[in-house]
Amino acid sequence: MPKWFDSFTDTIESDEQQYLACETCGHGTLPPRRLCPACGSADLTREPLSKRGTVLSFTEISITIPKFHGETPYTVALVELDEEITLTGQLRDATADDIAIGDAVVLGTEPRDAGTAVLTFRPAEE
């Protein structure tokens, strides 16, 4: 995994996660951008990113790639965090049968091989 992603997941573990906000147009994006994908501005500043979001969509995967061999079935969710940043991660503490679009979830990470981490979502406590 590239260093920038390891840095990103490290910040989630330490509750210091950030996203990049465009000073020109307000669009939010994720590292390692240097230019705003919405307007091309280089004026990006780091802002705090929450861990709470809602499920935009999800899928339970039965046929996977070698890296996840033997782990099926597992559920991948597309989640929009409160700052309108969307992330892709694996569902934990629940199955596809337990969640629905619009459900509140919390972002986390889970260690994988060689010191890298996968993004995870858990159902939010009320």
Next chain:
Amino acid sequence: MPPKIASVASTKYDEHPDSSSRELFVEAAIDAFEETDLGPSDLDAVYVGNFMGDLIEDQGHMGALLADHVGAREVASIRIESACASGGATFRQAVHAVESGAADAVLAGGVEQMSIANIEHVTDALANAADDVYENEQGLTFPGIYALMARRYMHEFGARKEDLAAVSVKNHNNAVENPLAQFQKELTVDDVLASKPIATPLVLYDACPVSDGASVVIVVSEAFAADHSLDTSASVLGTGQSSDAVALQDRATITRTPAAERAAEEAYDEADTAPEDIDVVEVHDCFTIAEILALEALGFYGRGEGTRGAVDGETALDGKLPVNTSGGLLGKGHPVGVTGIGQIVELTKQIDGRHPNQVEGVNTALAHNVGGSGASTTVTILGGE
């Protein structure tokens, strides 16, 4: 003066476990040469659409390799890669080369050899069309990406699994009459729904198969066609191409395909035509949801209404807008980097009046080819004389 299509040819799309990219490509090229009495010495360039040669066959540098194998060792050659839109992008570059006057005759082909790898390896190779870090490394697969789009679409517009399945049924049934198609078996909605899940809500028959094959189109200038007394029927009236974020998570919406909307607008403008003028369509139905999104992006249906095409029979062979008369990617097969060229082959046959599922009175035809989950899209509009 629009470029002309001098000849077209495809191999059968199927599993060809004992073949290879060079053999499949040459098989299609020879058929294309024979169809029109053109030969390698007439070519100014060879463009090759290919996505996974280096991932599956350990073979990059396909442009020069295949130019050599079609007997045109010294011409300009290049491999063009835009994931599953490699074929459409290759065709468009050939059209531009002819339009600019840089070339008079370009062989635009595509080839893919996929079935020799096991399913996890192929799934892994296909995943290269997605964002590796933000998608694949999180466990998302290529079918999984379309599954996310399908579930969201069903949520927003009340579509049902049966509505998606209707697309698969239509396209599989069209494939039965196409001798070049991979599947030769009719399906029912129940057959589709009973197939095994791959990435919920999508099941096996919501997805296209793993396919090997090659297709070739020879694009020529009008002057070249006249000089060589070529009997051409199809002209390239317009093309369009647009891009979008590769990662699904970076898109403003996942129930629309804006790159296709932009590519279509460009192609309609260049061809000076509109959706209501189109007689027959080949769209990129790698998954059932993809055909529905395509019909909306191309202006044939409003948002959330694309399911009507297959469910109400409007996109059937005898409907008002036949879509994927070839069988589409679902029934005909999807050798990834070939598909955009294969669509041009099918539509040229429709314009020529020699398609196995011939539609009456075809004058204007449209092809739509998508890379990834919508990050690359080409649209081509062909016209008859």
